[in-house]
Amino acid sequence: MPNQLPEPAGDGLVFPESPGEFKLYDTSILELESEWGVHNAHDPGIIKTDQGYYVFSTDVRVGGEPVPGVMVRKSTDLIHWEWVQYALPGIPQVAMEWANASNLWAPDVVKADGKYRMYYSASSFGSRQSLIGLQTSASIEGPWTDEGVVLATREEDALNAIDANVLTDAGGRMWMVYGSFFGGIHITELDRKSGKPKQEGFGQLLAIRDPATEDGAVEGPYIVYNEQFKKYYLFVSYDSLFEDYNVRVARSDSITGPYTDAQGRDMKDSRHFPQHEVGVKVLGGYRFGQDPGWIAPGHNSVLNNDGTYYMVHHARGGQDKRWPYLHIRKILWTGDGWPVVSPERYAGETEQNIPPALIPGLWERLLHDPAVDGQVEPQPLEIHEHGGLTGAYGAGKWTFDGQRTLTLVWNDIPKGEGRFEKVQLLPAWDWEEKRQTLVFTGLNEAGISSWGKKSSSS
Template sequence: MTILTSDPSSWGARNAHDPTVVRGDDGLWYMFSTDAAADVSGFPVGAHVRTSPDLVTWSFHGTALGEVPTPAREWSGAEGLWAPEVVRWPTTDGSTRWHMYYSASTFGSRTSAIGLATAESPAGPWTDQGIVVATLHDRDAHNAIDAAVSFDRDGRPWMIYGSFFGGIHIVELNPETGMRLREETGTLIARRPASVDGAIEGAYVQYRAEEDRFVLFVSYDSLASTYSVRVGVADEITGPYRDAAGRDMTSPEPETAVEAGTKVLGGHRFPGGTGLIAPGHNSVFTDGDATFMVHHVRLADAPTQHEAQIRRVHWTAGGWPLVSPHPFAGPGTERLSTAAPASGEWDAVRFAPEVPGLIEAQRVTIASDAVSDGEPVAARLDVGGLDEADRVVLDAVVFGAWDPVAARTVLAFSGIDAHGVVWSGSQAVTS
């Protein structure tokens, strides 16, 4: 992994891996991420922290904890921390408390620990509270890394965790302490077969009150090259989670291991733009009515370099999440001066689940009655101009986004076809 420079003031969102974003009471956004520069001489060890006033410009704030806490280090032998999950913890006495669940492990080993640190502010200081769950390589089939916290419809906290080893599990947490409520592994909610190396990690669950169901985001394949974000939904937080084709995400057969899980984001490139590969290990956060995804991604032409990106998430009428094809560029960059029709020429990416790497956008023609000035609009899109099919119908959302190549706001869309395959596109710019 290449660190651009040992001076973090120049990083912005570069070098951020496994990110999560929260908003502090000071109005700033805080991004926590894997300690990607732990091997830089003299650089403090711990979870990286960045701040932003607008979700666009990020400044390095420091390193939470400053070291691998002793219990987690002695258990795992870890020299740095992975995948910090930070959440505002509900209290009954009116106090403000933040929880950070961090992972301590080494590559290729199931000897791992998820620890808990607490603070009164996301700015810290953070105080370690010990290990929440730990696994041993020669004892356990599952792996204690990549924690994410979600609350069920009754407000009870749960921790989602796991990886290539044994899949993804969910375990209930004690609402007072944040530790496990019971000494148990928890319920298996997603896994992949040995035929694809069990390649799954970086899970996150969000409750959607609008549909009264839970949405599981999870990353498939290699974080270095072929990562993609997959989705399933369930009526209960403990599952079963099923993709848009109805496949149970705990038991994909070897012949469907590549297709299982609705792929909402993967490697892609739009005309004239930067090729992006291996987007993944996302988390989801909201700001008012707006939903956002934060994830890391690598540059196709310099794959050792990675950065965090934030994208808007829009929802179909049926409650499926759809991700913007362009990174978020600020609240003033999503509206057109006048409403525009969705009909016309588009550059579109079909996120074929069987394609593991970068997918080039193709020019398509869309017919639709939808009109938008950038405000999200649910729409039926008829996609033509394709080599492999005469027409595809999408259950879609049309919305505004900032096109970084054209340097202006354009209409964008994302939608699901009848086979459960997601398409995402940007209206072609002709001048």
Template sequence: MTLLEPGVDPATLDTSAWGGRHAHDPTAVRDDDGTYWLFSTDAFSEGPVRAGVQVRRSTDLVTWQFHGWALPGVPSDGAAWTGAEGLWAPEVVRVGDEWRMYWSASTFGSRTSAIGLAVAPHPSGPWEDRGLVVTSRHDADGPNAIDANVVVDDDRHWLVYGSFFGGIHVLELDPATGGALDSPGPGQPAWGPGWLVARRPRSVEGAIEGAFVLPRPGGGWALVVSYDSLFSTYHVRVGVSASVTGPYVDRAGRDLRDLDADPATVGTPVLAGHRFAGGRTWLAPGHASVLTDGDVQLLVHHVRDGDDPTQHEVQVRRLVWTDDGWPLVSPQPWAGPTESTDESAWPSDVADLVGTWEVVTFEQTATSGVTASHVVEVTAAGLAGVRALGSGRFVGAWLPAGPERAPLHAVVFPSWDAVRDRAALSFTATDDTGRTVFGTRTA
């Protein structure tokens, strides 16, 4: 990321062709008129850019128009605490008639960081600074105060935050003000840290960030979080818990705070770098948020162009839940209003699984770089023992060979094949070891 140099006029920066490009660490909301608003880090891969949180808008979550910046720059208290020249990873939530934006201020490689709050009557602004919520110091052990996510659990509000260094923590908020519950006064920050819910060992540089917690169907919570290198091996894993404050475990029952296990085996991978034959190479997807829009949930994340990793853009994918309550994501980018949101009409017959599928498998120990797709043929004879549970949910061993032959908890749904530019069935599935598979039927 390069920030605006002194003396450069922000008005000279041509954003007309940005669209969804340069959107990093994105979060999306929908206003009462049905317009979607995207907020993201002050990042631009090709030159100088001003600070203040980038804002985009869309009517379909596919085509984005750059709207401007939420703030005139880094708020003074955030700049004074951190020396930051730009803002990172904004989180925007609605509480009553007020929209709240939690921004992060920091510098690369430093734990001297701050999360602040701004409020507005509408996602388009105007945004008013309300001071700091939580801070951290590089020379003090504990979490890094960046990457905010707000969780509402009945009448209690929580801030999920943190990154490398001390891991992911949860801090309680005051629902009335949006500040930390134990803040010494309005606009004054708490010194955390709250509850530790996820952490990785120093052997992998503690590489974990960009957490997002959402409710599970039927109760409990799911933690969506990004692992590894931002520029190459970035990927998304999940864990679940009965409580917002943890503990969170993966499908194999491993605690996401486990520092003794092989760090490549903790957490269930749901999205990593991949390529379908004839399509673009998607590299390092991550820092995801989840937009709940009526009956559909969507994973909103950034991703890099495998042919030019300096280029990043926003991408939206359907998020679905298995029969036993695990969040998984579509192999295909969201295509907008043409997508089916009526789950009752999704495949409900085992025979619907027959066909030729192009599949990508995310092994827990093989999420580095890019995984290429491979073709599998699913026959009626190979579906013995597979059970259809309705609304696209299936359980059983239905992929034909290799480690993928293990019993899968799968969700099958209509999608838009971005490579062939046509409607197609897709699926996403996981097994009890934590391996994840997704793919699209091509014939």
């Protein structure tokens, strides 16, 4: 395979193989739903079943009007995705009457008491007249039975009933976190038998930004519990869906919060200035090399696959942002319990000890600076053989723990402002250059996500 990193003899390091050709911006399949694969995927919610992995997503379509009914895809490897069908024959009557929706948004599917429950959203852009509805089925591929309204909001309400994520906490209680754009993110406890709220009202506030504008949006919540760290992690998406969407994360000891970021800032603190600093930005728009890259990645779900975690999200093509695609990324965890995501889409890689000889060379490095809107540009980084660094931040030094953790220290950055960062190395597939490579991901001391990819010219 051309341009791949050499594998030192006898070290046992395994790089992922080529996942095959994934053609982007393919106008030949605009009317061929069976060929969409990762195309036309938006707001993806993932579930693992005995039949494989399924993603349910918002009804969208490049080059035409979407068909309402909730898109369903499946995979056996989290890499190659097969179109299944629309889950529903259209918009449920109760949703049509309440929200007058033209498509269905942001479905989330869970299994409880032997049945699958699909929570879907019905609304229209910019409206608070919204509804979260429930459908149930004995089979992941349906047919689905309408179970009515879970939660509804009116135009005069302060918040918006969309983007539901349903989960069970460490004690066995069931919850729904929801809410987008208007009024922040809320959580309410569900009755396990019915799958609907135990109490009237909208529940408890978890996160909010002010004012509610495209530049101040917080939406698409998803909570996952990590047993190792005994923490709940709240993922949300910030900013404009079409331009500078990005994923933030905060954590809590309790499912109902408070959720704080790596600097201790509360996700409910709408008075913090500047507001873009609140929440750890783990993913935003980016590009490597001369590749067009990706714009506005966001609205993620998380798969806990027997203790290995993956982020599932959509992203818009940097060449033409009308095209949304399904992305799967491996989540790694810092030593102090923060999730960070791979710079490359998943291609079957596994966490392994990295031979030190593979680290020195030329890299592309980028920071997901929360102050930067849109795409982040890469900067050159050279890791020298005898512990030195040179790059956009001048000179520094590096150390390696002999397994997977690389520590970078920059000489001329003040302490506390990003001088020090710990990143984890991972063998990966370079989707931009179609080769095997090494990547790293981690956080610096300011709580900013740092990515690196070893260059083909190393």
